[in-house]
Amino acid sequence: MSSVNPVQVIAITGGKGGVGKTNVSINLSVSLAEMGRRVALLDADLGLANIDVLLGLRPNKNLEDVLSGECSLMDIMLNGPGGIRIIPASSGTQKMTMLGPMEHAGLIHAFSEISDQIDVLVIDTAAGISDSVVSFVRAAQEVLIVVCDEPSSITDAYALMKLLNKEHRVDRFRIVASMTRSTQEGRNLFNKLSQVSERFLDVTLQYVGNIPFDESVRKAIQRQRPVVQLFPRSKAGVAFRQLAEKVDLWPLPSTPRGHLEFFVERLVQGAVGKQ
Ligand SMILES: Nc1ncnc2c1ncn2[C@@H]1O[C@H](COP(=O)(O)OP(=O)(O)OP(=O)(O)O)[C@@H](O)[C@H]1O
Numbered sequence: 001m002s003s004v005n006p007v008q009v010i011a012i013t014g015g016k017g018g019v020g021k022t023n024v025s026i027n028l029s030v031s032l033a034e035m036g037r038r039v040a041l042l043d044a045d046l047g048l049a050n051i052d053v054l055l056g057l058r059p060n061k062n063l064e065d066v067l068s069g070e071c072s073l074m075d076i077m078l079n080g081p082g083g084i085r086i087i088p089a090s091s092g093t094q095k096m097t098m099l100g101p102m103e104h105a106g107l108i109h110a111f112s113e114i115s116d117q118i119d120v121l122v123i124d125t126a127a128g129i130s131d132s133v134v135s136f137v138r139a140a141q142e143v144l145i146v147v148c149d150e151p152s153s154i155t156d157a158y159a160l161m162k163l164l165n166k167e168h169r170v171d172r173f174r175i176v177a178s179m180t181r182s183t184q185e186g187r188n189l190f191n192k193l194s195q196v197s198e199r200f201l202d203v204t205l206q207y208v209g210n211i212p213f214d215e216s217v218r219k220a221i222q223r224q225r226p227v228v229q230l231f232p233r234s235k236a237g238v239a240f241r242q243l244a245e246k247v248d249l250w251p252l253p254s255t256p257r258g259h260l261e262f263f264v265e266r267l268v269q270g271a272v273g274k275q
């Protein structure tokens with residue numbers, strides 16, 4: 001892979017299910033695209049009421065077909081709203097920790113083909129802390145943790161950060177509070193989480209902001225459209241765009257290599273480490 005195009009890789013995760021990860025992934029991606037970024041959204045949780053269902057897409061091939069050499073990444077990418085490209089990954093990702101050398105090479109080759117065509121790769125992860133979630137998150141350059149005001153969301157987010165920190169030396173997390181009833185609620189959530197994790201783990205947490213609870217999100221889901229497009233002036237729509245503006249200011253790392261290359265290498269290293 002010889003690309004020098006700096007691709008920013010952002011994993012959206014959170015430990016707990018149903019906290020708003022997929023909605024953040026889709027609306028952040030579409031908002032970044034509206035700002036002129038070329039965005040690919042990797043659906044690492046295909047089929048479980050996620051990106052495919054939320055956007056009414058019907059992928060018939062996924063990353064596994066790419067890994068087996070049957071087709072290229074270009075062949076499986078779907079056109080999403082606002083010009084984003086969707087990479088369906090489900091079954092491939094379950095196997096991500098058990099790849100052989102041929103598949104490693106296939107993965108590196110597959111991503112090298114698209115690295116010149118995208119600026120941002122957003123990864124929507126599944127709930128929980130399975131090997132597949134961890135392998136994607138630890139390989140990403142930015143980790144955005146989605147939390148909501150439920151005790152289990154805080155404890156699950158903490159458990160995820162602990163595992164990533166102790167076993168994979170990830171030490172920097174960005175936090176977004178989802179479905180908040182007030183701006184203060186988001187702040188309080190962040191304070192709670194950062195106090196305990198900065199005390200017991202070797203990590204730094206940064207607060208990115210909150211996405212308010214908004215019925216427009218549910219209405220948009222029913223119509224299989226991103227809320228930022230369907231209701232751009234809704235509270236959630238405005239908040240998602242503000243989130244994208246902040247994300248767009250995150251610094252790109254100063255590695256001389258293309259960052260997508262770095263991501264795939266780490267993904268593969270993680271897989272090797274498991275064998
Ligand atoms: N800002 C919001 N306001 C109101 N409802 C929301 C908001 N964000 C998410 N929801 C609701 O929460 C549900 C779950 O959201 P989403 O699918 O994004 O969560 P998830 O974390 O990806 O879940 P899973 O772990 O199952 O993949 C949505 O179907 C929607 O009804």
Ligand SMILES: [Mg+2]
Binds near residue numbers: 022045049050126
């Ligand atoms: Mg989801």
